Amino acid sequence: MRAEPILLASPHLSRKGWERFHIKEALDKNWIAPVGENIDRFEAELCAQIGSPNGVAVSSGTAAIHLGLKALGVGAGDKVICSTFTFAASCNPICYENAEPIFVDSERDTWNMDPKALEEALSKNPRVKAVILVHLYGIPAKIVEIKEICQRYQVPLLEDAAESLGSTYHNQMTGTFGQIGIYSFNGNKIITTSGGGMLVTNNHDYAKKAKFWATQSREQELHYEHKELGYNYRMSNISAGIGRGQLRILQDRVEKKRYIHQKYQELLSDIPEIGWLTEPKGTYSNYWLTCGIFDGIDQQLVIQSLAEHQIESRPLWKPMHLQPFFKKYGYHGEHVSDGLFATGMCFPSDTKMGDKDLDRVTDVIRRKVRQLRK
Ligand SMILES: Cc1ncc(COP(=O)(O)O)c(C=O)c1O
Incomplete structure (x- = not known):
């Protein structure tokens, strides 16, 4: 099934x-x-x-x-x-x-x-x-x-x-x-x-x-x-x-997104290769999508493995200055976003997810990361 x-x-x-x-x-x-x-x-x-x-x-x-x-x-x-x-x-x-x-x-x-x-x-x-x-x-x-x-x-x-x-x-x-x-x-x-x-x-x-x-x-x-x-x-x-x-239920959704973010951090605390995007001091995030970057692990293989288990995740946004349509325009910076795109991933953050779903997602990620470690 x-x-x-x-x-x-x-x-x-x-x-x-x-x-x-x-x-x-x-x-x-x-x-x-x-x-x-x-x-x-x-x-x-x-x-x-x-x-x-x-x-x-x-x-x-x-x-x-x-x-x-x-x-x-x-x-x-x-x-x-x-x-x-x-x-x-x-x-x-x-x-x-x-x-x-x-x-x-x-x-x-x-x-x-x-x-x-x-x-x-x-x-x-x-x-x-x-x-x-x-x-x-x-x-x-x-x-x-x-x-x-x-x-x-x-x-x-x-x-x-x-x-x-x-x-x-x-x-x-x-x-x-x-x-x-x-x-x-x-x-x-x-x-x-x-x-x-x-x-x-x-x-x-x-x-x-x-x-x-x-x-x-x-x-x-x-x-x-x-x-x-x-x-x-x-x-x-x-x-x-x-x-x-x-x-009427906006605040409930924000709280659930924050819960999902916190659970990912807890459940994947044994995977030091993941660097989480977290709210800076003095701010409060709706954590619309929980995101992280992978150090030394090809995140595309993690995304692929999740997809094989009917779990949707995505790479981070591809920066506009790298897009064929927009690359002719001006750009200022030190290519930080290029690195984020190359290594990052959006984790499933659906507010309908329960604890069992979070366990399912994190089990797949853990298994894949362990397999990919050199
Ligand atoms: C950062 C950002 N800006 C603008 C939009 C555009 O919103 P819409 O899809 O409602 O046109 C979106 C989402 O779709 C977005 O993620």
Whole structure:
């Protein structure tokens, strides 16, 4: 008999059925067309949880980044700095606007943007229009240091907190430090709307503009009047209903992810070849994915062995400056992220996993590592 598959991170609905409750309400009231009360409520409820005055619910985290860049005035020919160690969705929207990405390397402790490399990039590239900082795998970046550098160079900061909803830096939520923050509710994220995103900002005008662009830049006229290019980026009322239900159990999910991370460390404490990515002092991580690097062990063989046991794991993100599409663009750093990519792995971090699943995963890893030791 084949064992049940164990996944990296998959949608996990609330036990109490909150998502169903909010969707049913929308169906009963015939609010299934794009706009509706769930959207307004989801924006308000998420903003209340993270401590931001404005939220705009959209169809994806990528759309939120795109609108965020537009709000910051990014256009053709502008330069935008972005963490290189990330998923392509962080920087694709730079190219949607025909602007030019410049990639900045990771530091060794958080794996996030290295403040020194950022400073070098800003000093060598005048007229940078924005910085996109990613809080990867839920670990907060050195946000205060990075914000101070951005302020000194008078460049606005967009936080890509797609993976870090619920993580804090000195008790403040990631995504609320920059001029703009974004979250993703893609199916693999800590909470999901089946697909969606949110832009948050202290700036009321940015939020208003983002909402306007997201609804085809439709002017307030009875007829359809358009003075600007628009997008169909608004979240649907049904998706927002799922989001409202998921928001109620966000903290439970964070606690489970933290438990999974701690169990991996405990269960694999006899494997010194693994170096874990852990939250720095003063920060609190949602541990969206537990990650580690392997010393002297080919992690691809570990991933393969897990796959043979129906267990999903992944290599770390391949840095953007190594991607065929992006390698023509600028890069600043010392190739720390190249090394992370070459040796690292995302461990299965599905919140539906129980202790028996964690034993199963760690047994396979232990056996493989022992076999691979020279
Ligand atoms: C770091 C990062 N940024 C942006 C995104 C884009 O989010 P979405 O898939 O909702 O467009 C994702 C995830 O998919 C991500 O991991």
